[in-house]
Amino acid sequence: MLIPRFHPLSQLYRAAVFAAAAALSLAANAAEPIKVKFSLDWRFEGPCAPFLMAQAKGYFRDEGLDVTIDSGNGSSGAVTRVATGAYDMAFADFNSLVEQESQHPGMGIKGVYMLYNSTPAAIFVLKSSGITKPEQLRGKTLAAPVFEASRKSWPALAQKAGINKDDVTWQTVDSTVSANMLVRRNVDGIANFFFTGLLNLEARGLKESDLVIFPYADYGVNLYGNTVIASKNMLDNHPEAVKGFLRALNRALKETLADPEAAVQFVKQKDQLINVALETRRLKLVIDKLVITPESRRLGLGDxxxxxxxxxxxxxVDAFGLKNAPDSATLFTREMLPASAERTLP
Structure with missing residues (x-):
């Protein structure tokens, strides 16, 4: 028997159909992953293994995220990418964030997971130069990319060494070119993260014994290193996405600490041209010097x-001669961190 169009049963049927369709639509929308555009600070090298592992093994996907990971051209550039809205999150030197927030207050960008517990910034000179102390860099020529964090934070080392930050001359070149320039003695020194500069120079035939290295941390520059940063939009409107990102990263980081050799294979998947042995060594240097420290053992990873x-x-602020001194709460939040038990080192 046909039910008239306006019969109560017919209306109930149509209402049920509409309700079911709406429920399916809501479910589909709920299942739609949140897109996150993420910038590294540098190329695809060993230290970025935890990020690439989290992506390749589906850890971001498990958190309802669709993450795109792009290489970078320096920490300052990574901060700028987030500040302009081109990227949602990034991996960048915390000190570059301090400088940019001081110059442009109110950016709203915050560090959310401190991966490098100490700064990896360093200056490299040849032992044959006779330079044995940072203060002897006065009047010398150094080379580095303009966005290189070791160059950006040079004023802090200069201050500790008792010299003016302008007492050196900078040549702006790519980091691979700067290594060549030092080998050829075209410059007196180069600024680079210690795990990048050392391996770049070794790849060009130098030994560690041929070099004098000034790690900033060894000369009283007690700075934090690289942190995951998030935009104001992500923190205000998508805090659960930020938390999910960090849970996935933390999960991959702990696996990386347990087996660095396996972790580097995820970098190899991203860039077939990498030297696996070299990148494994680079990653191990980062782990041993920057990630596993007395403080990270006490506070847990990321804190x-x-x-x-x-x-x-x-x-x-003092070393750079900055006018504004941001408060730490303005630049870093611990509210996004995974649970303490998940971040504890063995």
Whole structure:
């Protein structure tokens, strides 16, 4: 028997159909992953293995995220990418964030997971130069990319060495070119992260014994290193996505710490041309010097000591001659971190 169009049963049927369709639509929307555009600070090298692992093994997807990971051209550039809205999150030197926030207050970008517990910034010179102390760099020529974090934070080392930040001359070149220039003695030194500069120079025939290295951290520059940063939009409107990103990263990081050799294979998947042995060594240097530290053992992976952070900000503001001194709470939040138990080192 046909039911008239306006019969109550017919209306109930149509309502049920519409309700079911709406429910399916909501379910589909709920299942739609949140897109996150992420920038590294540099090329696809060993230290970025945890990010690439989290992507390749589906850890981001498990958190409802669709993450795109792009290489970078330096920490300052990575901060700028997030500041302009071109990227949602990035991996960048915390000190570059301090500088940019001081110059442009109110960006709203914050560090959310401190991966490098100490700065990897360093200056490299040839032992044959006779330079044995940072203060002997006065009047010398150094080479580095303009966005290189070691170059950006040079004023902090200069201050500790008792010289003016303008007492050196900078040549702006790519990091691979700067290594060649030092080998050829076209410059007196280069600025680079220690794990990048050392391996670049070794690849060009130098031995560590041929070099004098000035790691900033060894000369009283007690700065934090690289952190994951998130835009104001992500923190305000998608905090659960940020938390999910960090849970996925933390999961991959712990696997990376347990087996660096396996982790580097995810970098190899991204760039078939890498030297696996070299990138494995680079990753191990980062783990041993920057990730596993007394502080990270005490606080857990990703966390910071607020008092130390504020002191590092003060150091940078003084060294750079910046007008504004951002508060640590403006630049880093611990609210996005995974649970403490998940971040504990064995």
């Amino acid at each position: 910071v000591d607020p008092a130390r952070m504020q002191q590092s900000i003060t150091t940078l």
